Amino acid sequence: MEKDKKESKNNMLPLEVMREISLRLPINQLTDRIWKNVTSDRSFAKTHYERSLAPTHRYIFIPQYTNLHVSLDLDALSQDIDADASAATITKIPPCPPLKDKTKGPDDNYSIILGSCRGFIALYIHPDSFVIWNPLTGSYRTISCNHIADFTDIPAIYTFSGDILFGFGYDAIRDDYLVILFWNHKETRQGHFDFFSLRSNSWSSFEDDVAIPDHLQRRKNRASMLFYNGAIHWLSHVGNATGTIIVFDASQRIFSEIPVPEEAARKCMDGNLRELGGCLAFYYEKDNVDGGLGTSVTIWVMREYNVHSSWTSYEIPTGYFEPFWLSENGDFIGFDDFPGMATYNVNGELLFRFDRSLHRYSCATCAVYTESLLSLPNDGSEEEEGSSSGVKDS
Structure with missing residues (x-):
């Protein structure tokens, strides 16, 4: 009875007032059915994502040799300074439906987070x-x-080779999501630049109207991808030549490049892109120039986007460190060469380690994402969700 009275009282609020209140709440507080009429509105989902005063961020990864999906609440994690922080406890989430096919063997039924x-x-x-x-x-x-x-020639590894480049981004002008593939034909070595539009539900080609950078076509190594600032970024390296960050504006459909610092240009072949503290960043392992044993990890953060002088470097004195978050205190959080996760300050000093139970997981592929209520184009229409044929336009 009391519950009914409470809901009745809340339902007396004008819909517009409920909407404005909801826009200021984190997503994890929008699950109550009181807000169902508001949050089910597609325009609300978009506005909440763009204007939310308290966005929630999560780190998702798939432990090696499994289809288990694991996530962490990064906002709770970065605010807890206890080495045994409960916030570091993993949360298992159901995998997406295509991974539920139990008729396939373990070598043929795996996924990679891109x-x-x-x-x-x-x-x-x-x-x-x-x-x-x-x-x-x-x-x-x-x-x-x-x-x-030759896509199926990719070996069963947890990253793509240099022959295939993957991109995923949002076209704000057309309100569309694009899956991008740049690939070289195995025999002719001719480069192809194709994209899948989730709005049109079909493959097309960029080859006729997009000038593809020579650096992109000549690269041999894998290229780490990041969607950031409205564009898809790849950390690319061509043989012994210098590395660079290739940028593809998903809305304007044009390429540009962001040079990496000179001292990093020949060392970022095996580097990875990240967004750290709202900034473009990349990291790589570095040989210990002081003559000591082991290696260190160098993290470069671009404090002001596309301003070369704003590149700032940090050294983490451990042989392995995968940073995935920069806390509000300015500390790096990530996986290092000990079980679990660790936090280092900007001076490279180890502050503490998190939940030891994470030693059960060997992180294979991962991504940081901001939770959203957004839906894909055409969801809820006559096109059945999950049924894209992927037939390429002739």
């Missing part, structure tokens, strides 16, 4: 599909890429 964009996770599903998935809402779309002749 990146994130606006609350959606991009997954590669072996052998020839992608899935765009919102872990919060459970909505997803499956995309076939079997039109690429």
